[in-house]
Amino acid sequence: MDLSLIIFVSMAMFAIGIIGVLVRRNALIFFLSIELMLNAGNLLFVAFSRQWGNQIGLVWVFFVLVVAAAEAAVGLAIIINLFRSKQVVDVDQYNLLRG
Amino acid sequence: MEYAVWLGLFLPLAGFLILTVSSHYIGRRLTGWIACFTILMAFICFASLLLIYTHADMTPQSFTLYNWIPVDKIQAGFTVRLDPLSLVMTLIITGVGFLIHVYSNGYMEHEEDFVRYFAFLNFFVFCMLLLVLAGNLLLLFVGWEGVGLASYLLIGYWYHRPAAAQAATKAFVVNRIGDLGFLLGLLLTFHLFGTGDIAEISDRAGKEFAMGAPVLGLLTLLLFIGAVGKSAQLPLYTWLPDAMEGPTPVSALIHAATMVTAGVYLVVRMHPVFMLTPSTLHLVGAVGGVTSLFAALCAVGQTDLKRVLAYSTVSQLGLMFLACGIGAFYAAMFHLTTHAFVKALLFLSAGNVVHMMHGTTDMGKMGGLSKVFPKTHWLFLTGVLAMSGIPPLAAFFSKDLILEQEYLAGFEVLFFIALAASLLTGFYLTRAYCLAFTGKSRLEDHVLKAVKEAPPVMLIPVSILAFLSIAGGLLGFAFGKTPILEGFLAEVGVTLAEKEPSNIFLSPETWLSILIAVIGVGTAALIYTQWADRLRQPFAFLTRSFYVNELYWKGIVVPLKALSRFIANFFEPKVFDGSIQAVTYTAQGVSRRLQEVQSGQIRSYVAWMVVGTVILIVYLVI
Numbered sequence: 001m002d003l004s005l006i007i008f009v010s011m012a013m014f015a016i017g018i019i020g021v022l023v024r025r026n027a028l029i030f031f032l033s034i035e036l037m038l039n040a041g042n043l044l045f046v047a048f049s050r051q052w053g054n055q056i057g058l059v060w061v062f063f064v065l066v067v068a069a070a071e072a073a074v075g076l077a078i079i080i081n082l083f084r085s086k087q088v089v090d091v092d093q094y095n096l097l098r099g
Numbered sequence: 100m101e102y103a104v105w106l107g108l109f110l111p112l113a114g115f116l117i118l119t120v121s122s123h124y125i126g127r128r129l130t131g132w133i134a135c136f137t138i139l140m141a142f143i144c145f146a147s148l149l150l151i152y153t154h155a156d157m158t159p160q161s162f163t164l165y166n167w168i169p170v171d172k173i174q175a176g177f178t179v180r181l182d183p184l185s186l187v188m189t190l191i192i193t194g195v196g197f198l199i200h201v202y203s204n205g206y207m208e209h210e211e212d213f214v215r216y217f218a219f220l221n222f223f224v225f226c227m228l229l230l231v232l233a234g235n236l237l238l239l240f241v242g243w244e245g246v247g248l249a250s251y252l253l254i255g256y257w258y259h260r261p262a263a264a265q266a267a268t269k270a271f272v273v274n275r276i277g278d279l280g281f282l283l284g285l286l287l288t289f290h291l292f293g294t295g296d297i298a299e300i301s302d303r304a305g306k307e308f309a310m311g312a313p314v315l316g317l318l319t320l321l322l323f324i325g326a327v328g329k330s331a332q333l334p335l336y337t338w339l340p341d342a343m344e345g346p347t348p349v350s351a352l353i354h355a356a357t358m359v360t361a362g363v364y365l366v367v368r369m370h371p372v373f374m375l376t377p378s379t380l381h382l383v384g385a386v387g388g389v390t391s392l393f394a395a396l397c398a399v400g401q402t403d404l405k406r407v408l409a410y411s412t413v414s415q416l417g418l419m420f421l422a423c424g425i426g427a428f429y430a431a432m433f434h435l436t437t438h439a440f441v442k443a444l445l446f447l448s449a450g451n452v453v454h455m456m457h458g459t460t461d462m463g464k465m466g467g468l469s470k471v472f473p474k475t476h477w478l479f480l481t482g483v484l485a486m487s488g489i490p491p492l493a494a495f496f497s498k499d500l501i502l503e504q505e506y507l508a509g510f511e512v513l514f515f516i517a518l519a520a521s522l523l524t525g526f527y528l529t530r531a532y533c534l535a536f537t538g539k540s541r542l543e544d545h546v547l548k549a550v551k552e553a554p555p556v557m558l559i560p561v562s563i564l565a566f567l568s569i570a571g572g573l574l575g576f577a578f579g580k581t582p583i584l585e586g587f588l589a590e591v592g593v594t595l596a597e598k599e600p601s602n603i604f605l606s607p608e609t610w611l612s613i614l615i616a617v618i619g620v621g622t623a624a625l626i627y628t629q630w631a632d633r634l635r636q637p638f639a640f641l642t643r644s645f646y647v648n649e650l651y652w653k654g655i656v657v658p659l660k661a662l663s664r665f666i667a668n669f670f671e672p673k674v675f676d677g678s679i680q681a682v683t684y685t686a687q688g689v690s691r692r693l694q695e696v697q698s699g700q701i702r703s704y705v706a707w708m709v710v711g712t713v714i715l716i717v718y719l720v721i
Contacts, residue, residue: 025702091700
């Protein structure tokens with residue numbers, strides 16, 4: 001498979017993730033977008049690992065997955081608590097840190 | 100011996116501390132006892148030191164308590180110097196001070212704040228003792244400022260009276276001008292000699308500097324400015340008449356024992372340096388002469404009994420400086436001593452009247468008091484005659500000595516000025532006596548009935564002072580070769596300018612001075628007993644003391660106030676506050692802008708993060 005195609009797909013995924021974070025206000029979608037960006041990175045790791053024929057990239061993917069899992073657990077907990085406090089999951093409503 | 104010095108010095112301080120700490124717990128009687136006892140003990144200490152000193156043929160000695168300021172080149176110890184000059188001064192301070200303390204028990208009996216008064220009185224004596232005993236100029240300066248503070252506190256004792264509060268502030272501020280001169284002189288001393296030790300300075304000044312060296316002239320001039328402020332000489336005398344707002348014993352203390360004599364003492368103490376600078380000495384003499392005549396003229400015009408005495412003090416201090424000016428330091432010290440006795444006597448006997456008449460000091464409301472005050476009036480008369488220079492009372496000898504020295508030294512102008520001042524002395528004091536004690540009574544009837552002679556606690560100290568005023572002149576009268584006081588003080592170089600003739604009654608100027616005194620007293624007695632009622636209103640410009648106060652007010656205080664108001668209303672809000680507020684406004688503006696970035700919107704943060712990352716990547720790639 002062509003490496004440039006994979007890179008293109010990865011960049012597209014990352015861009016979709018960023019745009020998702022920037023334009024969607026639903027906290028869950030927000031969260032999904034972050035996962036999408038992480039997996040765009042993972043895709044690049046795997047692709048380059050295969051290209052150069054070593055396993056370092058694969059090891060990194062596992063790390064990223066572990067971190068993503070942990071982050072999902074914490075993040076979802078936060079979202080649930082936020083929902084309990086305001087009964088909405090719209091991130092624009094949570095501007096308590098405004099200076 | 101060393102212990103006696105420290106005991107004498109610190110006992111009044113102990114009294115002050117005890118009274119201050121326990122002011123709420125002790126009664127009136129105990130307060131008076133503590134205050135008087137500490138001063139009496141101090142007097143006994145110094146008196147015994149005097150006996151030891153004279154009988155053991157001792158030389159001047161220094162005692163150091165501890166090294167006070169050990170900073171590189173400035174080595175100032177807490178050192179006291181025991182020599183004839185300081186001994187004479189301490190005896191005057193504690194002796195007259197003790198009598199005034201005792202007297203105060205009677206004078207202040209009706210006051211609420213009894214303890215505060217005595218605490219400050221003790222503090223005053225302590226500061227003055229420190230001043231005269233100090234072995235180096237830095238320590239002397241401590242006492243110097245201490246008496247300034249104490250006088251402020253005591254003149255403003257009745258602080259709820261606006262006049263008293265104002266007088267206290269005035270005394271403090273005017274003194275501060277002189278103190279600035281003294282402080283600069285002190286710094287110059289340290290610069291020139293690297294030490295403040297008076298004995299060392301006196302010793303080295305003659306060796307290291309030529310006669311009339313300009314820098315020494317500056318030094319003595321600065322010290323003299325300090326003396327002018329403290330001793331109420333001509334440009335800076337205005338605080339002393341106003342200081343009459345304080346209780347009368349305080350006036351007595353300021354005028355006789357503490358405070359105003361400090362300036363004369365300083366000049367006498369530093370006489371080895373002053374002798375090297377003839378130009379400053381001429382200035383000292385001139386200032387003293389002009390002041391003595393000026394103040395004597397002012398005294399003639401006063402309607403307030405205490406103010407007459409105040410101007411009299413200024414005048415007599417002028418005479419002391421006059422004597423210093425020709426190098427007759429012993430004459431100045433002798434006059435200081437007799438003046439202390441006589442002026443304390445005058446003030447305290449005037450205080451009897453003032454106290455019994457509930458604070459009335461206006462002579463226009465007195466008259467014929469000799470019937471009401473049979474004893475006080477004799478005491479006051481003694482003081483009047485003694486101060487006027489009627490032989491053989493105390494001040495005759497000292498004043499005659501000053502006149503004689505002027506005459507022998509060939510300063511004819513100063514001689515005639517001094518002569519005129521003594522003529523006026525007799526005149527204004529007799530005038531005050533006649534207005535207050537003789538003639539028809541101008542008291543209202545109900546006041547007259549209530550007034551009676553002062554109690555013994557007040558009369559006895561005054562009587563002792565009267566005795567001293569009569570006999571004090573013998574200290575300086577030659578029984579043998581040299582008078583006692585002169586021989587004693589000669590040891591520290593405080594001597595006369597010219598050799599005194601062996602028999603003073605053979606010299607013409609003695610007879611002239613007696614004649615002058617008699618004329619002064621006689622004229623006043625004649626005028627004010629015969630025509631007292633018509634001549635009570637004297638010349639306005641004398642009463643207002645040549646409008647000097649008004650001049651200072653218009654020339655200095657008003658412009659200064661205008662300047663302050665300008666600074667307060669324009670400079671302060673616009674320049675200082677403005678510049679500081681500009682800084683705060685800028686900071687506030689900037690932070691308000693920055694605040695908007697912190698919107699709390701996660702998505703905007705993310706957007707900024709993306710922008711930042713993109714910029715970073717672009718930067719790194721290119």
